[in-house]
Amino acid sequence: xxxxxxxxxxxxxxxxxxxxxxxxxxxxxxxxxxxxxxxxxxxxxxxxxxxxxxxxxxxxxxxxxxxxxxxxxxxxxxxxxxxxxxxxxxxxxxxxxxxxxxxxxxxxxxxxxxxxxxxxxxxxxxxxxxxxxxxxxxxxxxxxxxxxxxxxxxxxxxxxxxxxxxxxxxxxxxxxxxxxxxxxxxxxxxxxxxxxxxxxxxxxxxxxxxxxxxxxxxxxxxxxxxxxxxxxxxxxxxxxxxxxxxxxxxxxxxxxxxxxxxxxxxxxxxxxxxxxxxxxxxxxxxxxxxxxxxx
Numbered sequence: 065x066x067x068x069x070x071x072x073x074x075x076x077x078x079x080x081x082x083x084x085x086x087x088x089x090x091x092x093x094x095x096x097x098x099x100x101x102x103x104x105x106x107x108x109x110x111x112x113x114x115x116x117x118x119x120x121x122x123x124x125x126x127x128x129x130x131x132x133x134x135x136x137x138x139x140x141x142x143x144x145x146x147x148x149x150x151x152x153x154x155x156x157x158x159x160x161x162x163x164x165x166x167x168x169x170x171x172x173x174x175x176x177x178x179x180x181x182x183x184x185x186x187x188x189x190x191x192x193x194x195x196x197x198x199x200x201x202x203x204x205x206x207x208x209x210x211x212x213x214x215x216x217x218x219x220x221x222x223x224x225x226x227x228x229x230x231x232x233x234x235x236x237x238x239x240x241x242x243x244x245x246x247x248x249x250x251x252x253x254x255x256x257x258x259x260x261x262x263x264x265x266x267x268x269x270x271x272x273x274x275x276x277x278x279x280x281x282x283x284x285x286x287x288x289x290x291x292x293x294x295x296x297x298x299x300x301x302x303x304x305x306x307x308x309x310x311x312x313x314x315x316x317x318x319x320x321x322x323x324x325x326x327x328x329x330x331x332x333x334x335x336x337x338x339x340x341x342x343x344x345x346x347x348x349x350x351x352x353x354x355x356x357x358x359x
Contacts, residue, residue, distance in 0.1 A: 066138055068219075068253030069296035070155070070315065071122050074144055076297075077153045078187075079117040081146050082126065085177040085185065086113045097172035097191060100200045108132040109200055114177075121215045121252040125206070133203045135212075136189065142196035143170075148185035155301075158314075161190045173198055216251040219289050229286045233274055241277060241285075242270035243344035254289065257324050258296065260349045262288045264323040269357040270343045270350060276358055295320065323349045 066074075087109055092098035100109070112128040119125065124144070126134040136144070143156025145166060154162045161170050166188045173189040189198055206212055216232050217224040232251060236244045244250050245259040254262075263270050265288040268281060277285075301315030318325065322332050327340040327349055336353035 066122065066156070066301070067255035067258065068119075068122065069258075069293055069299075070301035071119050071124060071138070071253075072297050073301050073315070074138075074155045075117045075119045075124055077155060078124075078126075078144060078146060081148065081151055081153060081185070082114045082177070082187070083116050084113060085179050086111065087128075087175055088178055089176040090173065092173040094172045094194055097189065097194060097196060098198050104132075104200050109134075120206075120212055120218070121248060123212065127203055131203050132200055133206060134198055135201055135206065135209075136198045137196055139191070139193070139195035139197075141170075141192040143188070143190040145188045145190065146185065147188070149183055151185075154188075156190070157192065159190070159192060161188075163311075166190070172196075214249050216247070216249050218252050219254065219286075220293055226283045226286045230279070230282050233282065237275040238273055240271045240343060241268060241274055242346075242348060244274055245289075246344055246346070251289075253293075256346045256348075257318075257321070258289065258292050260324045261292045261322060264349075264351060264355060265292065267354050269355045270341070270348050271357055323351065325349065
């Protein structure tokens with residue numbers, strides 16, 4: 065499943081092409097991928113213009129001028145591919161659908177768009193395994209929708225300060241820090257890769273209980289989380305096995321990774337051998353010298 069930087073890459077890419085375009089038709093072949101009533105489609109989607117795009121956690125939100133929004137979750141094998149007369153963009157699971165003719169057998173939803181001059185383009189939502197979805201919802205109600213309502217603060221939002229981060233994390237003061245970072249109700253969008261990298265940079269053991277971490281260390285961790293996420297976004301994401309863009313480019317963040325998937329190699333900071341543990345049910349990479357578990 066794509067993590068925050070991969071989803072942010074999709075949002076930033078599509079935000080170059082979709083705003084201002086009007087949705088003139090929609091076709092779908094799998095109701096669970098597009099679970100919307102015909103009344104909602106007719107009244108709030110068809111004829112609506114795209115105002116902008118944003119992300120909440122791992123959800124992509126396309127805001128419309130009807131005061132409704134398309135909320136899209138790519139899940140495991142989703143793709144969003146934009147095809148215009150002269151421009152193209154897409155990102156998602158690395159099937160041939162990113163580069164091939166569309167629609168194809170993986171296409172679940174096709175949106176036809178026009179710009180102010182009448183030029184046509186299309187946005188394809190492809191999903192091989194049919195776990196993803198695109199829901200049309202009132203924009204004002206998004207904060208109260210169950211899975212969005214439960215999400216913790218966005219780590220890259222201006223309103224998420226170190227104090228906000230710490231106040232959210234300490235709600236699970238007796239839990240291991242890595243488990244807390246992976247909890248989307250505590251902080252949104254941090255996945256396994258970014259937890260490992262941030263903890264290594266902050267010199268914190270992933271099994272360290274929250275209540276055993278000093279405020280200065282917690283401040284350092286918050287800074288490193290933001291830096292790691294921004295680096296990954298600027299590198300086009302990190303999930304090298306199952307996330308590429310429409311030109312076939314894989315995310316390059318893992319080429320900069322300090323600890324993730326580097327077990328058996330020397331720590332870049334101290335030279336100790338990186339080891340792999342299992343923490344919070346996930347494979348976890350640490351330097352046993354830099355990241356000591358405090359008693």
